[in-house]
Amino acid sequence: MAKKNSFSLLEMILIIFPLTNALGIDRFILGDTKWGIIRLVITVLSLGTIGTILWIVDLVFLLLGKYQTDMMKYLK
Template sequence: MAKKQNLSLLEMILVIIPFTNALGIDRFVMGDMKWGLIRLVIGIISVGTVGFILWVIDLLFLVQGRYQTDMLKYLK
C-alpha cells in the first residue's frame, strides 16, 4: 500500500475543485511540474473530459487516503 501523503489545506482544496485538478494546477502548487504540465496539456487537448475523469480518480484516492501526485504510483 502507498504511503499516505500529507496535504495542506490549500492542496486539498485544489484537488477537490474540478477546474484546478483537471488542468493540473494542483500539481504545480505541490511542486510536481512534470505531471502538472502533462495534466495541463491533456486537459486542454481533451477540452477537460479526460481531466474530469482524472479528477474523479484523484477524489477516490483522496478519500481512501492513498492520494499521490505521481500518476504512475496509482498503477502500483
C-alpha cells in the first residue's frame, strides 16, 4: 500500500498562500532547505514571475494529491 502524503494545517496554508510558496518559505518549513533557497533566489531574480508559476504548479499538484516536498520528485 502506498504511503499517502499528510500535511498539517500550517503546511497546507503555507503551500496555498502565494507569497510564502513563491519565496520558498514553505520549503524551509517542510525541511527542504536547498530548494527553499533556490526558489527564493529564482523568485527574486525573476521579480516574482517564475515564483508565481511555481506556486501554480505546486497548487495543481496539491489538488491532485501528488504534492512532494522534494522538488526532484517532480522531475522523475
